[in-house]
Amino acid sequence: MGKENESMRTMTQRTSNCTKSYVTLEQNVCGACGKTFDTNALLMDMRLRDTFEHHTVTGFGTCPKCQKKLDDGFILLIEIDPSKSERMPNGNIRPQDAYRTGVVIQVKREVAKNIFNTPMQDISFIDPDVTAKLQSMMPKEEKENKDEPTA
Numbered sequence: 001m002g003k004e005n006e007s008m009r010t011m012t013q014r015t016s017n018c019t020k021s022y023v024t025l026e027q028n029v030c031g032a033c034g035k036t037f038d039t040n041a042l043l044m045d046m047r048l049r050d051t052f053e054h055h056t057v058t059g060f061g062t063c064p065k066c067q068k069k070l071d072d073g074f075i076l077l078i079e080i081d082p083s084k085s086e087r088m089p090n091g092n093i094r095p096q097d098a099y100r101t102g103v104v105i106q107v108k109r110e111v112a113k114n115i116f117n118t119p120m121q122d123i124s125f126i127d128p129d130v131t132a133k134l135q136s137m138m139p140k141e142e143k144e145n146k147d148e149p150t151a
């Protein structure tokens with residue numbers, strides 16, 4: 001009995017070791033933080049050919065973590081290196097052309113509107129000098145983990 005179980009396990013293992021499959025788990029790249037995340041969608045080759053790796057990145061989206069911030073009323077300002085990012089003729093930067101420095105600033109949507117004097121997109125790319133300007137403008141009470149002074 002023990003021996004049969006052993007060979008069963010070997011067979012199962014061999015099957016799952018196949019690198020290509022006709023199904024794949026869809027992933028997107030987050031336009032804000034640049035991380036890859038699962039969309040929880042399953043993609044299928046319509047001709048059932050084993051064409052896929054385990055994961056397939058299909059495009060850009062917003063990861064659950066960043067989406068949560070947007071839902072909480074924040075916009076995300078993504079700092080980029082302008083010399084390494086490619087601008088479109090209208091000055092906008094597409095997620096795939098942005099070279100992220102890794103700095104992400106979250107600002108309440110209403111606050112951002114006042115700072116920039118214009119409604120901002122949920123996810124905007126900013127230059128490092130804008131980051132510096134913003135950080136100097138940030139009111140102290142916006143900072144997290146504020147300790148109430150006990151007088």
Ligand SMILES: [Zn+2]
Nearest residue numbers: 030033063066
């Ligand atoms: Zn994200």
